[in-house]
Amino acid sequence: MHRSASRLTRVLACAAVPVILTVAGCSSDSGKDSGSGSGKKSGASSSAQPSSKPSKAPLEKAVYSTLPEPCKVVAAKTIEAIVPKAKDANGTAAKSNDVTSRATCTWNGLDEAGLKGSQYRWLSISLVRFDSLASVGTGSKRAEDEYAKQVEKAKVIEGAENVKPEEAGGIGDQATSITFTTKKDGEFFNTTVIARTHNVVITLDYNGTAYEGADAPDQAKLLESAIAATKETVASVEAANQAKQPEQSGTPSPQPSPSNS
Numbered sequence: 001m002h003r004s005a006s007r008l009t010r011v012l013a014c015a016a017v018p019v020i021l022t023v024a025g026c027s028s029d030s031g032k033d034s035g036s037g038s039g040k041k042s043g044a045s046s047s048a049q050p051s052s053k054p055s056k057a058p059l060e061k062a063v064y065s066t067l068p069e070p071c072k073v074v075a076a077k078t079i080e081a082i083v084p085k086a087k088d089a090n091g092t093a094a095k096s097n098d099v100t101s102r103a104t105c106t107w108n109g110l111d112e113a114g115l116k117g118s119q120y121r122w123l124s125i126s127l128v129r130f131d132s133l134a135s136v137g138t139g140s141k142r143a144e145d146e147y148a149k150q151v152e153k154a155k156v157i158e159g160a161e162n163v164k165p166e167e168a169g170g171i172g173d174q175a176t177s178i179t180f181t182t183k184k185d186g187e188f189f190n191t192t193v194i195a196r197t198h199n200v201v202i203t204l205d206y207n208g209t210a211y212e213g214a215d216a217p218d219q220a221k222l223l224e225s226a227i228a229a230t231k232e233t234v235a236s237v238e239a240a241n242q243a244k245q246p247e248q249s250g251t252p253s254p255q256p257s258p259s260n261s
Contacts, residue, residue, distance in 0.1 A: 117214025
C-alpha cells in the first residue's frame with residue numbers, strides 16, 4: 001500500500017511538469033507581444049511629431065485686379081487741350097484678348113490754322129496689369145521688371161536724336177520721362193512717360209510736329225502735357241479698382257428656406 005501511494009505521487013508530479021512549462025511558455029510569448037506592441041506605439045508617436053520645415057508664406061495678392069477703359073483714362077477736356085481737332089475725341093481702342101490685363105487707346109488730330117500753318121498731335125496710352133503667380137512672383141515685382149524693360153526700350157528708339165531720360169517724380173510708385181526728336185516724314189518732337197502704380201505699368205507716348213511754316217512744338221510743353229495725362233491715368237487705375245471693390249465683396253446670397261415636408 002505504501003509503494004502504491006509512493007508511485008502515484010511520482011506519476012502526479014511528472015504529469016504536472018508539462019502544465020507548468022506550458023504556462024511559463026505562454027507567459028514568455030505574452031511578454032514578446034507586449035514588447036512588440038510598445039514598439040508600435042513608439043513608432044506611431046515618432047511619426048506624429050510635427051515637421052521641422054518652415055511653412056511657405058502665402059504669395060502677396062496683386063493690388064489691382066482690373067484696368068479702366070483705356071479711352072476714358074483721361075478727361076475729354078484733356079484730349080481737347082493736348083490733341084486739338086482730334087479725328088475722334090473718344091479715341092480708338094486697340095483690340096485685346098483681355099481688357100482687364102492689357103489695353104491701349106490712341107488719338108490724333110491736325111489743327112489747321114490757314115496761313116499760320118498746321119499743328120499735328122498724336123497720343124497713345126497703354127496699360128498692362130500683372131497678377132501674382134507662384135511660378136514668377138508677385139504682381140508688383142512683375143510690374144517692376146516690365147517698367148524697367150519699357151524704360152530701356154524707350155531709350156533706344158530707332159532714329160531717335162537728342163534722347164534725354166529723366167526721373168519723373170510724383171507719378172505712381174515709379175516714373176521716367178524720355179524726350180527725343182525724329183526726322184522721318186518731318187521733324188517730330190516726342191515724349192514718352194513710363195510709370196508704375198503697384199502692379200500696373202503705363203506707357204504714354206505723345207508727339208507733335210508742325211506743317212506749312214507753323215512754329216515747331218515746344219518740347220517742354222509737350223513733356224508737361226504728357227506728365228499731366230499720365231497722372232490722370234494713374235488716378236483712373238485707382239478709381240476703377242475702388243469702384244470694383246463692393247462688387248467683389250458682395251453680400252451673401254439668401255439661403256433657401258427649409259422645406260416644410
